[in-house]
Amino acid sequence: MEWRDEGLILGVRRHGETSVILEAMTAAHGRHLGLVRGGRSRRMQPFLQAGNNADLIWRARLDEHLGTFSVEPAKLRAAQLIESAEALHAIGLVASLLRLIAERDPHPRLFEIAMLVADHISDPRLLPALLVRFEIEILAETGFGLDLKSCAATGVASDLVYVSPKSGRAVSKAAGEAYRNRLLALPAFLLGESSPDSPPAEIRDGFALTGFFLTRDLYAPRGLPLPQPRAAYLAELAKRPDWL
Structure with a gap:
């Protein structure tokens, strides 16, 4: 062979x-x-x-x-990783998430996005949003994909600002306003409505969104916490002056 x-x-x-x-x-x-x-x-x-x-x-x-x-x-990329704690933890996070998939099971889309993350590992503007998208793709490839195309309540495809924690589906502002405290925020960059250089608030919302579903659907059923490199990466992000 x-x-x-x-x-x-x-x-x-x-x-x-x-x-x-x-x-x-x-x-x-x-x-x-x-x-x-x-x-x-x-x-x-x-x-x-x-x-x-x-x-x-x-x-x-x-x-x-x-x-x-x-x-x-x-x-x-060793030099890039040694110079940046963010980059080092980002690669650790990618590896940890990929270990959720079965060995020898082809996932070309995951490979593509993992390579995209690696290619932008020294770009602090783009890396956080790419990692959120990678976590979204991990959920999709393991059978727990989020549906962010239209509102779960009304079917409209505009003004989507929430995600239902029960169904993983998007919810429009009008339909979800009365239940906003029970819903997760949907950052605009996941809908293509923001530049790749997403503001810190959107990135935090993105990691909160993926963290909820990764915990509920993938890690908790295995009796595991979210991977340590994820917490380490988020801790490094929190040190940025513009993220305070």
Whole structure:
């Protein structure tokens, strides 16, 4: 068995004296693990880091085996991650969320957005909104997608400012005003009504929205809290002078 694919490295763990088990999100083969022989060497360690892109060749005698990876670095981001705590926690969050999907289950849309996040990892203006969109996509790909196209009560597609915590559907201002204390805020950037450089209040609303449904539908049923990198990333955002 052999295949070649592009991958975003999510993490590594030691295996034996000289090797590592590499975890990567690939374009066509989903989240995949494989053994990298000699992966702990000085030559290989710099590019076997979370957040880097790599060209991968996976080989195994049988499809169900762990298999081995041959790795060629494609795009290195280690310097960017070392320089920014926000960037470092953002990559950790992406990896944590991708571990919610089954291994070897292709999710091309998730791969696409994960790569988009990685490509903007050093852009503090765009990164927060991209992460919210990534969490929205995680919910969709795991069967808990939000319906933000029209009002759950009236069917109108305009003036959508709330989300029902029960149904995950959008609610218009007119229909939801009387119940606003029971509804979640729907930030305009998720509707394409705001620039990519979204204001802090919208970003906070976005993370509150996704955090509610991630907790209820994905983490709480597993008996788990939201991933630690998420809290760490939000803590870094809160340190920005314009976010106070």
